[in-house]
Amino acid sequence: MARGAGQQTRSETVHDRIRADILGGELRPGQRLKFPELSERYGVSTGAVREALLRLTARNLVSSEAHHGFRVTEVTSRGLADLTDTRAEIESLALRxxxxxxxxxxxxxxxxxxxxxxxxxxxxPEHPSEDWSVAHADFHTTLLAGCPNPRLRDLAASLRDEAELYRRWSRPPPGPGEPGDDLAAHDDHRDLLDAVLARDAGRADAVLRRLIGMTATMVLDTGPDG
Structure with missing residues (x-):
């Protein structure tokens, strides 16, 4: 029993570390994730690595193909458009x-x-501080925590994780305008807060959709200096 609990803890730890390295840009989109290399890198067994990668696959941060193993999820313009559309529907439903x-x-x-x-x-603004990114993510996570459906909350959280991957490998569009969801003006978030405190679901929905829609303007940049 204790051994199983220890294995679970190791798997959760390596899951968190791989997730952090993906979202932090240490592991690049499309990069192959090989068991021996990851086992050595994180100091855990290949079993713990496999379990962690399977969990990350379920959250769309890692992709898996038969006979090709695991890779960090690719970021594409089409993928960004589909993700933005899906987030608008799922997160808005959870927020309502x-x-x-x-x-x-x-x-x-x-x-x-x-x-x-x-x-x-x-x-x-192009590369927000880690503290700001954490505070921003925590605000949005807390917004959806009031939704009583845990599956809906988990799905929304998974989509936001994938959006973080896109944000890491994107830059603001050229010219004036908002540079994207994570870089939206504080006024928009204040509007969202006011709508929530007023129990105005329709207004909260509209503001959140506007914020999420800003991600569609981001320019993907997966070059070596991205």
Whole structure:
């Protein structure tokens, strides 16, 4: 029993480390993920690596093909368009349910998460600080935490993970305008907060869709300096 628990802990640890390396750009889109190399890199068994990669495949950060093994998910213009469309539908549905059914404790948590996000310096708009990115992600995660359907929340979280992968390998579009969902103006997030606190599901839906839609303007950049 203890051995099984230890194996599970190791698998969760390597899952978190591989996920962080993918979202942080250490492992590039399309890069092959070989068991021996990953086992040595993270100091775990190939079994723990396999389990972690299977979990990451379910979250669309890793892809698997018969006879070709595992790779970091490719980022493509078509993939970005499909992801943006899917996120708009799924996250909006989860947010509507959160606004309609979330309790006062949840509203307080949303307010606190927004407070942290709003007061965290972004740094370079093209490459926001790690603290800003974490605060931004936490605000959106907290928004959807009021949805009572755990499967819907998990699906939304998976889509946001994939969106983070695209953000890492994208840059703002040329010319004036918002540079993308993660770089949207604080005013948009304040509008979203106000709609949630007012229990205005329709307005919250509209603001969230606008924020998500900004990702469609991002320019993919997977070059060596990306």
């Amino acid at each position: 349910r959160a606004v309609e059914q979330g309790d006062l404790t949840w509203q307080g948590q949303v307010l606190a998460a927004h407070h942290t996000f709003e007061r965290t310096p972004m740094g370079d």
